[in-house]
Each structure stands twice: as C-alpha cells, then as structure tokens.
Amino acid sequence: MIMFNSAMDIFYILLFMIPCSMLRYYPFLDKLRIPLRNVVTIYGVFITLEAGVFAYIMNNGSINGIEIQIYRISWGIIFAVYSFIVIKEKFLKQFFFYLIVASYSSVIFGTANFLEAHIFEAFSEKHPYTITNAAAIIQIAFTFPIMFKLIIKRFKKFADSVETDIWKVIWLIPCMFYGMGFIFTVDLRTAESWKHIVTRYMLGTGSFTACYILLKTLKQLADNAALKERFRFIDQQLQMQVKQYRALTENIEQTRKARHDLRHHLLLVKRYLQENRKSELFEYLEEQRQTLPVNVEENVCENTAVNVLACYYIGLAKEKGINTDFKISISRDAGILDSDLSIIFGNCIENALEACERMKTGDRFIRVRAGMKMGELVIIVGNSFDGHAILNNGEYRSIKRNGDRGIGISSIQAVVKKYGGESNFEKSDGNLFKVSMVLKTKEEKIAL
Template identity: 75%
Template structure:
C-alpha cells in the first residue's frame, strides 16, 4: 500500500504537468530556441526532480494542503519560466496562451479535488490523490481533444493574424479570470462546497468564451483590413490599366499619323540629299526624331496583372530619377490569384519607391527578379535606401505611419503563408534593402 500511495503521488505531479505542457508547447513548436529533443530532456529532468521531492516530503514529513498548493505553484512558476525561455515569441502572446492552459488546469483539478474532498473522503484518507488522479484522467480523456483543437486550430489561427501590439493588452482578459479563480478557490478547505467547483467552471468557461470571441473579432478586423487593401490594389490596377491603354492609344494615333506623313518626309529627305544640303537635312531629321512617340512599357511580363503594376511603377520611378532593372517571367495562369500578386508586387515596389525617394545620397535603384523555379514562384526585390529602418523583435514598422505597424508587410507575409511559402525582409547593408518571397503555385 505504501508503494501504491507513492506511485499515486508521483502520478499526481505527472498528470498536473505533462498534459498541460503539451497544450503549452505545441502551438509554438516552430518557435523553439533549442531543439525539441533538448527541450524534452531538460523538461524530463525538472519534472522528475519535482515528483521525487514531492514524494519525499509527503512521505517523510507533515505537510498540509496549503503547503502542497504553495509547492505546486512554486514548481508551476519554474516550468512557466522555463517555457518562456525556450520559446521564442512575443512574451504577452505566450502569456495569453499560458493563462488559457492554466484556466483549463484549474477546472480539471478543481473538479478532481471536489470529488475527493466531498464524495470519496474515506478512500482519499487511505490512498491520497488516488481519486484525484482517476478524476483527472477521466476528464482529460473526454476534454483534452476538444481543448487541443480549440487552442491549436482556433485560438492559434486567430492569434497568428492579430497585430503585435494588441498582445500587450488582451492577455489581461484570461489573467483577470484566472486571478479570480485563485482568489476564490485556492483554499482547499472550501473544496467540499459546491460553490468551489461551480466557481471554477464559471471562471474557466468564461475565460475560454471571452478569449475565443475576442480573437475571432480581432481576426475579422484583420481580414477586413486585408480586404480593403485588396480592393485598393484592384482599383489601383484598373486606374493603371486605363492610363496605360490611354498612352498606347495616343501612341497608336501618333504612329498612324507618322505613317501617313512618311511618304512626304521621304520626298523631302531625297530632295535635301539631291541638293547636297546636309546641314538642313540633319536639322530636319532631329526635328522628326523629337516628334517620335515615347515607348510605353507594355511587355515586361506575360501576366497581365503583374505587367500593369510594374509598368506603372517603372513609369513613376523614371519620373523621379530612380534607376529600374526589372526581369520578370510569370506566366498568365500559375494558380495564384491576380489580387494576391498585386498585393505582393504593389506593396513591395511601392515601399521600394518610397525608400528611394527618402534618400538624400547614394544610388537610387529598384531591382526586381521574379520567375518560376521548380514549381515555385520566386520573387526577389532589392532597392537602395537611406539606412533608416524601424525594426523591433523581428517586426518592421512603417516610417510613414510614425512607427506604427503598417499592414503592407503583414499582407505580403499573409499571402506567402496562404500559398505555403515564406517571405523575408532584410537589411543587406546600410545602403541596400532586400525582399525575398517564395510562393508554391497550384498548377
């Protein structure tokens, strides 16, 4: 029986930490500072130490319920600190998920403590933690899959679309719910009261519901912002097409007129030659050269949407004295929406153009390379800039928005992720900025 009770105590600690740690770490597996293997090794050492010490002090000393709570909270703090160290992501975003998991834990163990203290008192006196362990296991079997899906497929999905700065505030919602739970239900002497378990359930469900609704609302706001940006680029594309078609029409008219007058020009040139009037001939040819229509960029790329955008920006760049070097080879239909291509090329080239305009010295240039490579669309955009960027914690901030996070780069990243690709924004040196994007096409 002694050995059985020791096993139950160790199992109690394992049940308290392992299932909840899965919920804590799984959404951030791609954000670990060290390998997953090393994370597990260190974690195993810590939990073995916790379980061993807990078993020792409960078997060889007098320890009351409140002291057990303090012990659990102390080790909970150690594991929390460890997780914040090994996960590389925004602190408040991590804290938000940590509090969600902690609220779930409070409901699970609150129910288990209630059953042990209120219904199975005789069994708990002979075999401490046995009823609690059984109750926790049963609850985990029935609730863990739903909780896992809620955190991974719902909350994480919404959270990934939320602006960075918002995390500084929204963690307060689960924090307030969790704090209320600690205040009203920490004292295990109240576990025999139905108020104890009801309070925990209300606080836990309230926390999940509030966080779910909040993140869903924030995601909807983010989607609306992205939709507005798509509409902006579609409207901009239509305006560009109108300007381009107008320029082409004017050139066609000028070309038609020039062809009509060509016979008269040839007769006049012939007469200048026959009269040996070279000076007059050169002057006349120069006058005609000045009247020849200026070329309109219209064959940069086969893809109409991309072609219209880049032609427009090439024209703007030339007007502002910015050197352009565009080599783009994108087919008409590659399985990527025109609106998504517009978001990428529109945002990136517009940012490059604005960066060049801010330069007071150095070479102003925009270089674009884009094409298909092994079923992927690879886009590389480089430009000169003045060396001034607003960058913090892997995030670029908009200079034109007074340091606030603009939606342009976020939209580009979202499009890249939508097609299973990635994007990188990089300061090459003090005079060069580079954007690299890879999209997996669906053809």
C-alpha cells in the first residue's frame, strides 16, 4: 500500500506539471536561450526532486494541507522563474501565456480534487491522489488537444500580431481571473463544496473567453492598420503615375513643338555659318539649349510599381538636395505582389528621406540596392541620418510618433514575414542607417 500511495504521489506531480509545461514552452521553442535538450534535462532534475520529496513527506512525515500548499507553491515559483529565464521573450508576453496555462491547470485539478473530496472521500483517505489522478487523466485526454490548438493556432497567432506595448496591459485580464480563483479556492477544505468547482470553471472559462476576444480584436485592429497602410501606398502610387504621365505628356508635346521648329532653327544656323557670325551662333545655341524640356526621370527598373515609386522619390530627393544612388533589378513578374513591393520600397525610402531631411549638417544620401539572388529577393536601403534613433527592447521606434512603434516598420516586417523572409534594421557607429531584407518569391516558396 505504501509503494502504491508513493507511486500515486509521484504520478500526481508528473501529471500536474508535464502537460502544462508542454503548453508553457511549446509556443516559445524558437526563442530558448539554451538548447532544448539542456532545458529538458534541467527541468527533469527539478521535477524528479519535487516528486521524490513530495512522496517522502506524504508517506513518512506529518504534514497538513496548508503545508502541502506551501510546498507546492514554492516549487511552482521555482518552475516559473526557470521558464522565464530560459525563454527569450518579453516578460509580460510570457506572463500572459503562463497565466492562461495556470488557469487551465486550476480548472482540471480543481475538478479532480472536488471529485476526490466530495464523492470518493473514504477511498481517498486510504489512497490519496488516486482519484485525483484518474479524474485528471480523463479530463486531460479530452481537453489537452483543444487547449494545445487554442494556444498554438489562436493565442500565439494573435499575440504575434499585437504590438509590444499592449502587453503592459492585457496580462492583467488573465491575472485578475486567476487571482480571484486562487483566493476563493486556495483552501482545499472548500473542495467539498460545489461552489469550489463552479467557481473554478466560471473563472477559467471567463479568462479564456476574455483573452480570446481581446487578442482577436487587437489582431483585427492590426490587420486594419496594415490594410489602411496598403491602401495609402496604392493611392500614392496612382498619384505618382498620374504625375509621371503628365510630365511625359508635356515632354512629348514640347518635343513635337521643338521638332516643328527644328527646320527654322537649322536655316538660321546655316545663315550664321555662311556669314561667319560664330559668336552670335554660340549665343543662339545656348539660348535654345536652355529652352529644351527637362528629361523625364529614366527608368530605374523593369517593375512598374517599384519604378514609379523610385522615380518619384528620386525627384523629391533632388528637390531637397539629397544625393541618390539607386540600383534596382526587379522584373515585371518578380513573384511578389506589386502592392507588397510598394509597401516595402515606399516605407523604406520615405523613412530614409525623412531621416535625411532631419540632418542639419553632413552629406545627405540615400542608397538602394535590390535584386534576385539564388531565387530570393534581396533589398538593402541605406541612408544618412543625424545619429539620433530610438531603440526599445531591441526594436527601433518611430521618432515622429514619439517613440511608439512605427506603422511603416510594422508594415515592412509584416510583408517580409508573409513571404517567409527576414528583415534587419541597424545603424553604424557613424551616420548610416541600413534596412536589409530577404524575401522568398512565389517560385522559391513552391520549390521549398
């Protein structure tokens, strides 16, 4: 009997910790500070120690319910601190997921404890945690797949689209629900009451529902902001095309007029030469040269969307005395939507132009390099700036938005992520800021 009870004690700890730990760590497997094997090894040492000591004190010592709670809470704090240390992610974002998992655990084991204390009281006195383990296994078998899918495909998806600053607030929702559940049901003596299990279910369900609705709403707001940004660049692109076509039309009209007058000019030049009036001829030629129409900006690349944007910003830069050096090689069908290319190039060059405008001294320049390399689109935009940049938690923030997360940067990152690529924002020790990114084209993604 002692061996059986000890096995149940150990199994209770394993059952309580392992499923919830899987939910805790899985969303952040790509953000571990140390290799996964090392994380699991250290975790295994901790849980073996907790389960072994728990089984010993339950069968060989005199311990009451409050002391058991203190022991369990102490180990809970150890496991929590360990997870926050080994996962490299914003603390409050981690804390949000931690509280979601803790709420799930409280519902499962609250129900199990209720069944043991209320229905199988006589049996549980001889074999503690046996009924709890059985009830927990049945609940986990039915709910764990649903919870796993909810956290991975819903909460994580929504959370990855939410701005960093929001986590300063939304963690309070699961925290308040979990806190109320802990306060009202921490005393195991209340497990004999139906209020115990009803309270846990209501608070647990309320926590999941509130967090789901909130994250879904925030994701929708983020999607709306990205869509608004996309429409802004499409509208801007149309305006650029109208401006370029208008300039081209004026150029064609002026060229037609110049061609019509060319015969008269040639006759006059011939007369100046026949009469050996060279000085007057030079003056006349210079006068005519100054009346020639200004050339429309030459094509930068084959892709119409990128070409229109590049020509537009090159023109703006020249007006403001900013040097430009654009070398772009993107075909008409680059495997990336024109609207997405417009978002990337529009935001990058617009930000570069604004950075150059803020400079009071020094050479102002914008350099753009873009082209295909091994089936991937590589884009590098470099520009001079005044050396002032806002860096918060490893992420550059918008100066014109007073340090908030810039919509432009978020839009760039969203498009890059859409094509399975990577982006990097960095500044040098001098006055150079550089944005580099790699995007997989449609053809490359199919090949993968």
